[in-house]
Amino acid sequence: xxxxxxxxxxxxxxxxxxxxxxxxxxxxxxxxxxxxxxxxxxxxxxxxxxxxxxxxxxxxxxxxxxxxxxxxxxxxxxxxxxxxxxxxxxxxxxxxxxxxxxxxxxxxxxxxxxxxxxxxxxxxxxxxxxxxxxxxxxxxxxxxxxxxxxxxxxxxxxxxxxxxxxxxxxxxxxxxxxxxxxxxxxxxxxxxxxxxxxxxxxxxxxxxxxxxxxxxxxxxxxxxxxxxxxxxxxxxxxxxxxxxxxxxxxxxxxxxxxxxxxxxxxxxxxxxxxxxxxxxxxxxxxxxxxxxxxxxx
Numbered sequence: 001x002x003x004x005x006x007x008x009x010x011x012x013x014x015x016x017x018x019x020x021x022x023x024x025x026x027x028x029x030x031x032x033x034x035x036x037x038x039x040x041x042x043x044x045x046x047x048x049x050x051x052x053x054x055x056x057x058x059x060x061x062x063x064x065x066x067x068x069x070x071x072x073x074x075x076x077x078x079x080x081x082x083x084x085x086x087x088x089x090x091x092x093x094x095x096x097x098x099x100x101x102x103x104x105x106x107x108x109x110x111x112x113x114x115x116x117x118x119x120x121x122x123x124x125x126x127x128x129x130x131x132x133x134x135x136x137x138x139x140x141x142x143x144x145x146x147x148x149x150x151x152x153x154x155x156x157x158x159x160x161x162x163x164x165x166x167x168x169x170x171x172x173x174x175x176x177x178x179x180x181x182x183x184x185x186x187x188x189x190x191x192x193x194x195x196x197x198x199x200x201x202x203x204x205x206x207x208x209x210x211x212x213x214x215x216x217x218x219x220x221x222x223x224x225x226x227x228x229x230x231x232x233x234x235x236x237x238x239x240x241x242x243x244x245x246x247x248x249x250x251x252x253x254x255x256x257x258x259x260x261x262x263x264x265x266x267x268x269x270x271x272x273x274x275x276x277x278x279x280x281x282x283x284x285x286x287x288x289x290x291x292x293x294x295x296x297x
Contacts, residue, residue: 125150
């Protein structure tokens with residue numbers, strides 16, 4: 001083979017090395033631009049829904065189009081009543097418990113009953129499947145029950161809007177079958193914006209809001225899901241986290257092995273009461289504390 005032949009091969013390789021990155025950059029640039037525009041329109045839709053108190057009449061996707069997942073589960077809708085708009089009570093603490101029911105649920109309920117406090121339980125389907133009695137007790141004692149997740153497998157759960165809705169529907173049905181309550185509030189596993197749902201969180205928020213559901217993140221956490229957390233740690237995290245806050249949604253957990261949370265609960269309630277706070281359960285009328293987007297309150 002001639003030297004000229006090898007030169008041509010070399011030039012072709014150099015050309016490919018140059019052209020491939022340029023082509024990929026152009027492709028992903030267009031994709032990102034399209035995604036950014038769609039997310040911009042979804043954000044506008046969400047803000048419209050929040051401003052209207054969650055009214056869903058006539059809401060469609062970007063450019064007036066509908067998304068295929070909007071046709072799924074036509075029974076998965078609710079109509080929260082907000083005749084006076086969002087409620088926002090200062091010096092109010094909303095204690096919330098994720099992931100239950102568990103071996104500690106009854107003990108948590110006992111403490112709340114003894115203290116005269118109402119709270120909110122975002123329950124998980126796989127745990128709730130064999131815990132109908134505990135779910136009924138949560139409702140019967142005046143607490144709010146909400147949806148968390150059935151699988152808690154983040155990668156699968158957040159792989160698509162369709163996957164999230166299928167999981168959501170499982171927990172929704174399970175709560176209704178056990179208690180007769182059609183849940184209207186929920187909490188995204190990991191919060192509404194997390195490391196797993198970055199590509200679809202705006203679609204998820206817009207779709208669940210369009211269906212009438214209200215989600216709640218948090219602005220204070222007990223850190224009780226951290227391995228080795230003690231009752232003293234959890235109490236300190238909550239009480240110190242309340243500094244400078246006029247109302248709080250406190251994230252705690254209801255899971256097997258969470259005895260430290262139960263132990264911390266009386267002290268948390270006592271110290272926050274001494275600070276002039278009252279306690280209440282979340283309802284769809286309560287102005288949500290949420291990540292990323294500004295609060296609608």
